[in-house]
Amino acid sequence: MTGGRGPGARRTGEIAVVAVALLVLAGGWWSRAWCLDGGWADGEQYYGYCYSDIAPLWFRRGLDEGAGPYGALPLEYPPVLAVRIWLASALAHALPGTATVTTFSAVNGVFVVAEVLASLALLRRLGLGQARLLWWAAAPTLFLYAFFNWDTLPVALLLGAVLLHRRGRDTAAGALAGLGAAAKIFPGFLVPLVVLALLARRRRRAALLHGGAAVLVFAAVHVPGVLLAPDGWNRFYELSGERGMHVDSLWFLLAWLGGPQLGPAALDVAGLAVFGVAAVAVVALGIRHRRPEEWWQLLLPVLICFTLANKVYSPQYTLWLVPLMALVLRRAWPFIAVVLSDVLVHAVEFPYLAARSGFGEGVSYPVLAVALALRAAALLWVVVEVVRRPGGSPPGRQPVAEVEGVPVQRDP
Secondary structure (H helix, E strand, O other): OOOOOOHHHHHHHHHHHHHHHHHHHHHHHHHHHOOOOOOOHHHHHHHOOOOOOHHHHHHHOOHHHOOOOOOOOOOOOOHHHHHHHHHHHHHHHHOOOOOOHHHHHHHHHHHHHHHHHHHHHHHHHOOEOHHHHHHHHOOHHHHHHOOOOOOHHHHHHHHHHHHHHHOOOHHHHHHHHHHHHOOOOHHHHHHHHHHHHHHHOOOHHHHHHHHHHHHHHHHHHHHHHHHHOHHHHOHHHHHHHHOOOOOOOHHHHHHHOOOOOOOHHHHHHHHHHHHHHHHHHHHHHHHHHOOHHHHHHHHHHHHHHHHHHOOOOOOOHHHHHHHHHHHHOOOOHHHHHHHHHHHHHHHHHHHHHHHHOOOOOOOOHHHHHHHHHHHHHHHHHHHHHHHHOOOOOOOOEOOHHHHHOOOOOOOO
């Protein structure tokens, strides 16, 4: 995607990137799907690295019997993902033959492929060249976690909101960010950054419309669940409040090192306080090196602060960060450090969980602790890189106007 290459060469390169993404996704799907019907005897799901949330949800939330998102056993997900999961289940039941967990996994896989390719197209429209697109298409993170959970949908919604913001369509960007936040909370963190940027440019009405659109869409998506099935709708928030520190969080590591053993409520307060202070500091330092129209880039370090301060670091959280690292980072080394350390955590955590569940010896927690510390250090490296880097485009990224062949809409 450089000036010296013709349309034919660019098209060939783009097809190659898509092919790489499809190969990675095919491998990722098989790595999870091969043991869906295996019974998970003797910790197979851990030692075989084939655990995903798909099988437990299918059997334990009534999806195998055609249950809806907020039935007797409600899905413990925000409304957009709850509906998305139910829709995959409904399509699995609509296909000829008996619906099985494998059928559900395959239908879900089609959804994931569409969401990943949509994210790839959005990254292309955001100006990434082929090398940077491979940060997403060939990422080990994509192989490991695309089919682990359902986070590829909010990732795509977030990238769509970023693209709309960069094109000056801030009301639509707010609406899409609000929809993304109703799937997983992290796309909503874009909204305050855009509002601050618009206020800094003295565009108060645009800031109000952006924030208002996000809030209205987020609220509107929740209304049916609140009115029709309040207990089912509240299940996600109830479980989130009840969860304690997980073994993959820094809170667990600190407790193991002799820090306080906090309960769920205290963890929520402490995590929110740490995240709030860290996010404010990151934004305050980062805006010094950027024009307001580039403040959206600070979403990357803000999300890192959120993941590190959380009482849980779910495996798929790194999936949120990879596209933003491709867009924002000037150098590849911090990205490589994050990806490799995350692979190390994955390799160590599942045998540890197997031993913790009584399946063999696995590995001890100190080994996992080292891996978690390495990943945290790599993520903090990314934060420092983004906060200290002057504004501008990293290598391998072109202005949107150049890529699209049309002028970007500029706000007065």
